Amino acid sequence: MRLLTCVTTLSLAWVLVSQGAAPVATQHDDLDPVKADPAHHKVEFENAQVSVVRYKIAPGEITANHRNLSFVNIPLTDINAKFTTPDRKSTEVHLRAGTAAWRTPTTHVVQNIGDKPIEGIMVVPKTPSSALPAGAQDETIVDPKHSRVEFENDEVRVTRYHFDAGEKSTVHGHPDAVQIFLTDAKANVTTVDGKTTSVVGKAGEVRWQPATQHVVQNMGGKPLDGILVEMKGVRASSQRQ
Numbered sequence: 639m640r641l642l643t644c645v646t647t648l649s650l651a652w653v654l655v656s657q658g659a660a661p662v663a664t665q666h667d668d669l670d671p672v673k674a675d676p677a678h679h680k681v682e683f684e685n686a687q688v689s690v691v692r693y694k695i696a697p698g699e700i701t702a703n704h705r706n707l708s709f710v711n712i713p714l715t716d717i718n719a720k721f722t723t724p725d726r727k728s729t730e731v732h733l734r735a736g737t738a739a740w741r742t743p744t745t746h747v748v749q750n751i752g753d754k755p756i757e758g759i760m761v762v763p764k765t766p767s768s769a770l771p772a773g774a775q776d777e778t779i780v781d782p783k784h785s786r787v788e789f790e791n792d793e794v795r796v797t798r799y800h801f802d803a804g805e806k807s808t809v810h811g812h813p814d815a816v817q818i819f820l821t822d823a824k825a826n827v828t829t830v831d832g833k834t835t836s837v838v839g840k841a842g843e844v845r846w847q848p849a850t851q852h853v854v855q856n857m858g859g860k861p862l863d864g865i866l867v868e869m870k871g872v873r874a875s876s877q878r879q
Contacts, residue, residue, distance in 0.1 A: 669705035669745060671760075678748075679704070682759070682844050687767060687869050690816055690844055691760040695719070695750040705745040710761040710796055710867050712738050712818050714842045718752030736820050738788050738796050738865055759844055761816050763793045766869035774811020774851045781808045784854075788865070795868045801825075801856035811851040816867040819843045824858035 671679040672691060678701045682690040695701060703724070717733040723746050730751070733739075750756045770776065777785040778797060784807050788796040801807070809830065823839040830851045839845070847866070856862040 669703065671701075671704040671706060674704040675702035677702075679760075683846060684764070685846065686765060687814060688764055688816060688846075688867075689762040690846075691762065692844070693756070693758055693760060695748060695756040697750050697753050697755065700749040701747050703745065703747050705743065706741065706760070707743050707762055708793075709741050709763075710738060710794060711741050711758060712736075712761070712865055712867075713756075713758040714820075715755065715757045716752070717756050717758065718750070719756060720749045720751050721746045722749070736863070736865075738798070738867075740789060740791060740794075740796075757842070759818055761794070761867045763869070766793050766814075766871065768813035768815075768849055768869035770811045770813055771849050771851050775809070777807065777810035777812065780810050785810075790870070792871050794870055797866045797868065799854075799862075799864055799866065801854070801862040803856055803859050803861065806855040807853055809851065809853050811849070812847065812866065812868060813849045814869045815847045815849075817845045817847045818865045818867070819845075820863040820865065821861060822858065823862050823864070824856075825862060826855045826857050828853045828855075 668674060671693075672681055678695050678699070679691050679693050682692045684690060711733075713733045713735050715735050717731060717735075719731050720728050721731055721744075722728045723744065777799075778787050784801055784805065785797050785799045788798050790796065819839040819841055821841050823837060825837045826834050827837050828834040836857070
C-alpha cells in the first residue's frame with residue numbers, strides 16, 4: 639500500500655509538471671528559488687541588507703516550483719512568460735527590458751513562452767538599513783534632469799538615471815544601493831574629497847554601492863542608463879513569511 643501511494647504521488651507530480659502547472663508543495667519542500675531551481679536562478683551577491691539573484695530561462699523552458707519573497711524585479715530582456723501557481727491558475731506576463739517593479743510573495747513555476755531567452759535581476763531586501771550620508775542632497779531633487787524615482791516603499795526606493803554623452807550631474811548623495819547597468823558604462827565619479835575614479839561597466843552588470851556623495855560624468859560616447867535600488871528602513875515583519 640505504501641509503494642502504491644508513492645507511485646500515485648509521483649505520477650500526479652509528473653502530470654502537473656508536464657501540463658505546465660506547479661506541483662503542490664509539501665511542508666518539507668525548500669522552495670527558495672536558488673535551492674529549488676538552481677538551473678535558472680543564481681545568487682549574484684548578497685550581504686546583510688540584500689540578496690541579488692540573476693534568473694535566466696531559455697525559450698520553452700519551465701522552472702521548478704519555487705517561492706519568491708518580496709523583491710524588485712528588473713528584466714534585462716523583454717519577457718514573455720506564463721506563471722502557474724499551485725492551484726493551477728496560469729497568467730501570461732509580458733514585460734519590457736529595463737522596467738522595474740515591486741513583486742509580493744508568490745509560489746509558482748515560470749515558462750518562457752517567447753522565442754528568445756529571458757534574463758533579469760531580482761533584488762530581495764533582507765534587513766535594509768541605510769540613509770543618505772550626513773549633509774548629502776537627494777539626486778532626484780537637486781538633479782531631476784538625470785535621476786527620477788521609479789517607485790518606493792518602506793524597504794527600498796528605486797531610482798532611474800540617464801546621462802547623455804558628456805553630461806555631468808550636480809553633487810549629490812545615495813544611501814547603500816544595488817546598481818544595475820542597463821547600458822555599457824564609462825564614467826568619471828568624483829567624491830566630495832576631490833578624488834576622481836574611472837568607472838567602467840557592462841550592460842546587465844550588477845554591483846553593490848555603499849552610501850556616498852559624488853558627481854558623475856558620462857565619459858562614453860553613448861547615453862548612460864541604469865537603476866539604483868536604494869536601501870531604506872528596517873524590513874517589515876509582515877514580509878518575513
